[in-house]
Amino acid sequence: MRTPSFSLTAVRTVLATASILTCIAAQAATITIQSRDPAGFGFNDPTPVAPVGGNTGTTLGQQRMNVYRHVADIWERNLQSNVTITVSAGWEALNCTATSATLGSAGAWNIWNNFPGSKKNTWYPAALANKIAGVNLTAGIPDDGSGYSNVDIKTQFNVNLGQPNCLAGSSFYLGLDGNAGGQVNFAATLLHELGHGLGFSVVSVQTSTGFRINAEGSAYVSEGGLPSVWEEFMYDNTARKRWLNMTSAERRVSAINPLGLAWTGANSVAGASILRGTPLLKSAGPGSTIPTMEFNASSFGPAAPTSGKLGVLTTLAPQAGEIGPGCSPFDAANTAAVRGKVPIINRGACAFAVKVKNAQNAGAIGVVLANNAPGALVPGGTDATVTIPSVGITQAEGELLKAAVAAAKPYGSRAQAGAVTATFAVDNTRKAGADALGRPLLYTPATLAPGSSVSHWDVTASPNLLMEPSINSDLTLSVSPPQDLTLPLLKDIGW
Structure with missing residues (x-):
């Protein structure tokens, strides 16, 4: 989304001084896509490709545009507006490394206040403002030379995704059937970003300060700005x-x-x-009382079940030369510790899927990923080769579980140390x-x-x-x- 690089020069204010007909029959929205890519690049990339997942394009550029059109059609079927929604679309070299990347961004390129039909002194994203006003509020305003200053939504996506230095191996999947596997589903990503452009965003508030944009659209101000x-x-x-x-x-x-x-x-x-019931992780073992915990399932690997045993919990020892817990193939000691068990691994230094895959390779049957800062943790990422479940919990809960594992050990026998076992459950009285x-x-x-x-x-x-x-x-x-x-x-x- 566009919020981090909000351009105050793109904000517009309009005061209603003329009457506008408001009794217009609602109709399905129309979305126009304007490519700003040069010849041979982005939407115009002539690289031959085979049709994939219902996308019949035979060049890379054509397949990219086919996904845009498919997603725009979805939004058209779900929205009503008598004013055409204009989207400026382009492919750019966005921030990325071998293990992480900015997929893309989008947002309302203009926002408006005090137009016919609006709530007084309230900011609206352009496409919604046009719908409510019943007219294109930017009509007749000269372009600033960029070619897209008067569009409703501006989007950009990472043209280098999947290259060795840009989330290596995880390119955009351009099929329309959702079968992205280890790739990034471009259709879902674009659907999400256009949602921001249509108004799924606080849009006029700087969240780091709480400041709002003033009525003139010239600055964020501590007092006197207009709400969204x-x-x-x-x-x-x-x-x-x-x-x-x-x-x-x-x-x-x-x-x-x-x-x-x-x-x-x-x-x-x-x-x-x-929304479903809240998923829970229940753990029991000698030596301590362990509270029931909420968890978030990882975006990769098999879905966490709603009931049944996860397994016996264990911890890892630091390894020489590792950049972070679980980031290197497990040594002999950690392999012995996790075989047939569920290690608790802290967040940090490498991707969640890397940690889980290393644990899986060492014989683990599941992984509990603990945050390394306050707050809930949802382990993201992709890896189609991960076959064991993994879940995310808070930093405090991770420390509780590791302490419980240590406290249980003295209660075992000569042959086997005492253990903590985790199971899945659901609280159906609370929505996740x-x-x-x-x-x-x-x-x-x-x-x-x-x-x-x-x-x-x-x-x-x-x-x-x-x-x-x-x-x-x-x-x-x-x-x-x-x-x-x-x-x-x-x-x-x-x-």
Whole structure:
């Protein structure tokens, strides 16, 4: 999404001085895609490719555009607007290393306030503002020379993804059938990013400070800025306030209040009935009392079951030369410790899938991944060769489990040390990813994630939702219940 590089020069304000007809029959949305790629690049890449997963394109550029059109068609079928939605699309060399990469970003390129039909003194993303006003608010405004200053949504995706120096081996999957395997599903990624551009974003608040953009669109200000249309529906259960009524300092704190910020829009609350019960990890062993813990399943490997035994827990010893716990193939001692068991491995230094694959190669039957900072952990990543389940828990819970494993050892026999065994369970009285009142939660980790915090559903949601901060392998291309909650939120803000 575009929030981290918000360009204040792209913001526009319009004061309604003329009457506009508002009694216009609603119609399905129309989305126009404007490529800004040069010849031979991006959408114009002539590299021959074989059709894949329902995508009949025979060049790389054509397949990329086919996915854009397919995803745009999905949004057209789900939205109503009498004003064409214009998307500027391009492929760029975005930040990446051999083990990580920025997949892409998108956002509303313009935002508007005080137009016909809007809530007074409230910022709206361009496509939604046009829908409500019934006209294209940028019509007649000269372009700034970029060629895209008047578009509604601007998108860009990483042209180097999958290259040796850019998340090596994990290129975009350009099929339309969801069978991405170890690749990154481009259709789901694009569906997500266009969701941000359509309005799934707090858009006018700087989450690191809580500042809002002023009415002129010239700066973030500590006081006197205008709220976004989102803020009416954001309720902090700790402060017991909506963002609409908070100070900048209170919004800054709320953005890093884990599991504390709920969305109250009626459509989303009704749709949250699709959320499953909260998954639990129960552990028992001699020597200590171990509390039941919530967990988040990894985005790779087999799904964690809702019941049954995970296995006997164990810990790892540090290895010489490793860059982080579990990041190197296990030595003889750690291999002996994890064979047939479930190691507890701390987050850090390498990808989650690398840690789990190393444990699997050493004979582990599962892995518990513990955060290395406060807050919930959802282990992301892809690796089609991982065949054992893995789950993420908090830093504090990881320390509790490791202490319990140590405390249990003296209670064993001469042949076998005492052990802690973990099992799966579900609390069906509480929805995963919702508060006690069943309202879906927004993503507010204790450490601010610029561009991700607040403007996504929380990672504790189950099933995984399209607008979580990671693209999970089990996503469909649906934006509405019973699979997803993206469209209900967009309806809450005016779609």
